[in-house]
Amino acid sequence: MINVVILGTGNVAKHLLDVFMTHDGIKVVQVYGRNQKALSVFGKFVPTTSEISKIILADIYIMAVSDDAIVEIASRLDLKEGLLVHTSGSIPMKSLPKKNRRGIFYPLQTFTVGRTVDFKEIPICIEAENDQDYGLLKQLASIISNKVVGMDSKQRKSLHLAAVMANNFTNHMYFLSNEFCEQKGIPFDLLHPLIKETAHKIQDLAPYEAQTGPARRNDKGTLKKHLAQLKNKNHKELYRLLSKSIRKTYGKKL
Amino acid sequence: MINVVILGTGNVAKHLLDVFMTHDGIKVVQVYGRNQKALSVFGKFVPTTSEISKIILADIYIMAVSDDAIVEIASRLDLKEGLLVHTSGSIPMKSLPKKNRRGIFYPLQTFTVGRTVDFKEIPICIEAENDQDYGLLKQLASIISNKVVGMDSKQRKSLHLAAVMANNFTNHMYFLSNEFCEQKGIPFDLLHPLIKETAHKIQDLAPYEAQTGPARRNDKGTLKKHLAQLKNKNHKELYRLLSKSIRKTYGKKL
Structure with a gap:
């Protein structure tokens, strides 16, 4: 005991x-x-x-x-x-x-x-x-x-930072998506199954492989249209930076 | 039929x-x-x-x-x-x-x-x-x-953009976290249960309420330490912008 x-x-x-x-x-x-x-x-x-x-x-x-x-x-x-x-x-x-x-x-x-x-x-x-x-x-x-x-304490410190990226930043993405849905009169719960599937997918597949979307495909037309749809400065800035980061990630290995 | x-x-x-x-x-x-x-x-x-x-x-x-x-x-x-x-x-x-x-x-x-x-x-x-x-x-x-x-097509276009935020950007967060873990020799699968729970939580709780972490608490000490730990420029830039966006989100309503 x-x-x-x-x-x-x-x-x-x-x-x-x-x-x-x-x-x-x-x-x-x-x-x-x-x-x-x-x-x-x-x-x-x-x-x-x-x-x-x-x-x-x-x-x-x-x-x-x-x-x-x-x-x-x-x-x-x-x-x-x-x-x-x-x-x-x-x-x-x-x-x-x-x-x-x-x-x-x-x-x-x-x-x-x-x-x-x-x-x-x-x-x-x-x-x-x-x-x-x-x-x-x-x-x-x-x-x-x-x-x-x-x-050890050093590794734990790194793990904690990795957890902030995988948890806190991810939840903030949900928030930004929710905020945008509210602005457009779309029920956010339509996205619940997608959110669950995205989180479950990487239990079997590396996130590198699991990536989809216009930035991964470098679909410039859609990226441009999306940016035009975003009026909120914060949304725009994050959309731009995250799409750039995705493009860089896959650009390297093409 | x-x-x-x-x-x-x-x-x-x-x-x-x-x-x-x-x-x-x-x-x-x-x-x-x-x-x-x-x-x-x-x-x-x-x-x-x-x-x-x-x-x-x-x-x-x-x-x-x-x-x-x-x-x-x-x-x-x-x-x-x-x-x-x-x-x-x-x-x-x-x-x-x-x-x-x-x-x-x-x-x-x-x-x-x-x-x-x-x-x-x-x-x-x-x-x-x-x-x-x-x-x-x-x-x-x-x-x-x-x-x-x-x-209608206009709403669907907005929904698609919301899905990009909630799915593609979220998966990219998983990727960045995974990349950082690899650099530090930490097995990424330690984060799997956390990732699943974060996605499940917002099925019951609005992402605004579900937010946790140093940026939400405006814990400047940890934010500074985390930034010092990140050597990759891309990681640093995204950490800074996302933390800023979270602080702005909660700062407004304090």
Whole structure:
């Protein structure tokens, strides 16, 4: 049985509590949070505290707080023993206080309130300063996920940037498309099946191969007509730059 | 029973043949194509011809050829009767010859060789010059899809542009992310579950609400660190512009 304290009451904390509670090998012995209202939701299921001095003994302390808060909260902790990890993609392990046994427990997923995700599929990237702690993290991660990956802070930082491109920028494309549809009185949900298929396609096919559209074909007529249709400056600029980038990608290899 | 001739032997033609063959109410009486090798694949299932003068009588002639070829092939057709439609998102109905009964049969999806798609979910946008032809197209489309939408050429042109943003540009984001992963020695498939979840999320949540990441939070520290990590000029330029566009989107409403 691995005893865990979760530090934080946000989205990631809630998803971790939910998945930990469904597995016998893990016991969440406490949740710490400063926000009383958020904490009360956790209090329905496990012991909670809003006082840092009342944090109890555990095998692993998982910080699921915003990137900005990690260093500050970690510095105020006074852990007698146990392994301290955080869940951020971009903060190095060495940002945690030296006095602690340190590690990383980074689930690579976008977490949304009210949406259940299948943790079995989610890669969990782990890192630790010594083999024993690495083994402990691997044990914990393997209970909830089939994809546990050892990764140092430098690689994790790169992975986080790749995730921003594949997730945040992609979602912004959906937003721009949605905004344009609204301007033209077209229901955006017509595009839902297309969006799903595009995301599924690259599970089998490299994105390089999966690319379609006027820029890939260098269909100058359509590119010109599309640019003429766009009145919003932001849409125009992004259309131009992304089409240029696609043309360059395929131009090279023609 | 609706008799159909398919003109073209590409990806869309193949997917249409596949789905038409699975429904009793539709009979593909012939496929026309100039490419003998491609045509022979169709010949295993239905009659084919590579001579335009040998195209037989049908209720509907569906052109599934590249945008550039539509006008040229249509002009060479000598149809005694029947409804002539094309499957393109961006070519107006009026580009088809005046002497024909004209219409549009535009399935909004990205078709890939070897990937089966569920047509029931795919929106099919139809247009015709008169009510009777519209009714015929609606009948045909309703056999294969649960989402049949009447739409004029102007709206379809806008929808096609929205699809380019939501599909082609999104796939290019996947490509850029993949390219960056390769440079850093990170397996791109770690990002697959994230990519799927991002696409699924917006089926329930508007992309405006679903947005996460450093640009949305205006986390200047991370944005700066990410830009420093990117060596590729193209990656840098797109990262900067997309982050700016996201910041503008959320800045406005703060």
